[in-house]
Amino acid sequence: MTGPGPGKIKLCAKVYLWRHGKRELLNATVYLHVKGWSRARVTHIDVEGSGIEYRLVGGPNNGLYGEIVGSGSGIVFSPFRDTWRLEVEERQVLARVLRGGEKCVGYLGGKRGGIFIGFQKHVLRLLEKLAEELYGIAPSKSKRL
Numbered sequence: 001m002t003g004p005g006p007g008k009i010k011l012c013a014k015v016y017l018w019r020h021g022k023r024e025l026l027n028a029t030v031y032l033h034v035k036g037w038s039r040a041r042v043t044h045i046d047v048e049g050s051g052i053e054y055r056l057v058g059g060p061n062n063g064l065y066g067e068i069v070g071s072g073s074g075i076v077f078s079p080f081r082d083t084w085r086l087e088v089e090e091r092q093v094l095a096r097v098l099r100g101g102e103k104c105v106g107y108l109g110g111k112r113g114g115i116f117i118g119f120q121k122h123v124l125r126l127l128e129k130l131a132e133e134l135y136g137i138a139p140s141k142s143k144r145l
Helices: 052-057 121-135
Strands: 008-011 014-019 022-026 029-033 044-048 063-070 074-079 085-089 103-111 114-118
Touching (some): 029 121, 044 085, 052 103, 052 114
Antiparallel strands (some): 008 029, 044 114, 074 085, 103 114
């Protein structure tokens, strides 16, 4: 699902694409999408903006694995087999799940209208805990999908 919806927490974030040594600010909206809300099967981060999915993974239903590193001010996704990086600056949630220098494996997938970033289970639990503590939105196993 693209755009706002139940269980999608809009984050005050800036998104940058690093390619060939240049940093480009992307026009994107970032959401923490909590499991069980608005068709989410797992908790993840949505980065939504026109054409982002084509620039990064070749379109919807494509994706790639990479390393996610905490930057102190957010996260940086670096694909295993490419030279670009995606930086998401957001201090309220993302800077708290992976501290500066902490790493995990992640997945960046294309969807209609943007991309999503999936995390390893231990990071998902931290994201869900913060969603509940800060915003009162708990993951659900009910039929709200």
